[in-house]
Amino acid sequence: MMSEKSKQHVESCRFCWMCHHICPIGNATGLERNTARARALGLSLVNRNAIELSEVIDNVYECACCGACVHDCTTGWDPVMFTKEARLDAAMEGVLPEYINALVDNCLETGNAYGVTELDGALVSEIEKHADKKDVLLFLGVDARCKVPVAAVNAIKALEKANVEFSVLADEPASGWQLEYLISAANETKEQMEACAKVLNDYAKVVVFDPQDAKVLKREYKEWGVEVNAEVVTYTSYAAELLANGKLTAVNCGKEMTYQDPFQLARDLGETEEPRKVIAAYADLKEMLCNSGDTMWAGNLLMKEWMADVIVRVAQARIRNAKGVGADTIVTASVSEYASLKAVDQDEVKIVSIEELILGA
Ligand code: SF4
Numbered sequence: 001m002m003s004e005k006s007k008q009h010v011e012s013c014r015f016c017w018m019c020h021h022i023c024p025i026g027n028a029t030g031l032e033r034n035t036a037r038a039r040a041l042g043l044s045l046v047n048r049n050a051i052e053l054s055e056v057i058d059n060v061y062e063c064a065c066c067g068a069c070v071h072d073c074t075t076g077w078d079p080v081m082f083t084k085e086a087r088l089d090a091a092m093e094g095v096l097p098e099y100i101n102a103l104v105d106n107c108l109e110t111g112n113a114y115g116v117t118e119l120d121g122a123l124v125s126e127i128e129k130h131a132d133k134k135d136v137l138l139f140l141g142v143d144a145r146c147k148v149p150v151a152a153v154n155a156i157k158a159l160e161k162a163n164v165e166f167s168v169l170a171d172e173p174a175s176g177w178q179l180e181y182l183i184s185a186a187n188e189t190k191e192q193m194e195a196c197a198k199v200l201n202d203y204a205k206v207v208v209f210d211p212q213d214a215k216v217l218k219r220e221y222k223e224w225g226v227e228v229n230a231e232v233v234t235y236t237s238y239a240a241e242l243l244a245n246g247k248l249t250a251v252n253c254g255k256e257m258t259y260q261d262p263f264q265l266a267r268d269l270g271e272t273e274e275p276r277k278v279i280a281a282y283a284d285l286k287e288m289l290c291n292s293g294d295t296m297w298a299g300n301l302l303m304k305e306w307m308a309d310v311i312v313r314v315a316q317a318r319i320r321n322a323k324g325v326g327a328d329t330i331v332t333a334s335v336s337e338y339a340s341l342k343a344v345d346q347d348e349v350k351i352v353s354i355e356e357l358i359l360g361a
């Protein structure tokens with residue numbers, strides 16, 4: 001069921017090894033199976049009916065879809081495209097691994113892959129303060145709401161500091177990014193996105209806190225014809241705008257900090273300067289290896305559900321990159337990367353989110 005275009009990318013990629021050094025998962029595991037071309041080799045065998053998709057399906061879910069290989073591929077092949085098509089095929093053929101099926105069921109039943117049905121009490125209180133309808137909506141996303149409520153609370157408080165009037169939804173819909181990652185362009189994913197778009201269209205502007213949501217809202221919605229009339233902006237670009245127009249005032253603490261570019265912002269949406277403007281207002285920015293469009297993913301909460309030990313090693317590698325340039329603080333703009341980096345047992349490099357940076361000053 002794979003498209004001819006994807007088959008061509010599979011056949012071209014399977015002979016090559018040129019991007020194996022930039023895969024964060026391959027680097028963390030040291031395993032050949034965690035390279036783009038190894039995935040292509042497996043899928044090539046499936047396309048030739050030599051093996052069943054179910055025989056390589058675990059490997060298909062060992063990819064973060066971070067796009068580092070796509071970005072690095074000088075010949076222009078796209079492993080993310082064929083990996084996502086393989087996931088859609090697996091969903092349609094009923095050969096998803098059980099651990100993925102369970103997460104998909106949670107997405108459909110509760111709106112989040114983790115199956116969380118009750119929000120943290122402190123977050124509920126913060127959300128209640130912004131229940132009135134305003135022109136601007138702060139969209140928190142499932143990771144912040146369900147797994148890292150402290151990030152959601154701080155995101156709200158940082159905007160309060162700028163005296164912005166905004167709403168936060170108690171029953172915020174899922175943007176569909178988790179289903180898009182798990183089963184790609186399935187009908188269920190599009191239906192979740194359409195339901196979300198209906199809610200967002202009640203607002204003039206939507207400030208999207210989580211880059212994972214921002215990526216689908218600004219990219220996949222358009223590609224798949226899901227219309228959002230509201231202006232969609234990332235939290236980081238909105239914070240940069242608040243600083244530029246004087247609604248936020250910053251004091252530079254003089255500390256050297258480095259920035260962990262989320263691939264969704266830096267590669268998928270081309271946003272690299274806005275977060276740097278925010279950090280440079282509060283601290284001295286020091287770049288680490290693999291920054292901006294060359295960023296190296298630092299882990300996420302969704303994959304932690306089935307690859308917890310690998311996520312720790314991915315985050316450890318990024319902390320080593322920060323230490324390598326002598327930075328004692330990593331600033332994150334992704335809830336998932338913040339949580340992954342924070343979960344590493346170490347005390348040499350501080351992990352600070354953009355919203356904490358604003359609140360700290
Ligand atoms: S994505 Fe490009 S560089 Fe990487 S293995 Fe495939 S063909 Fe080679």
Ligand code: SF4
Pocket residue numbers: 022023024025026034035036062063064065066067068069070079080
């Ligand atoms: S998309 Fe990222 S995780 Fe997947 S093979 Fe490419 S570099 Fe590795």
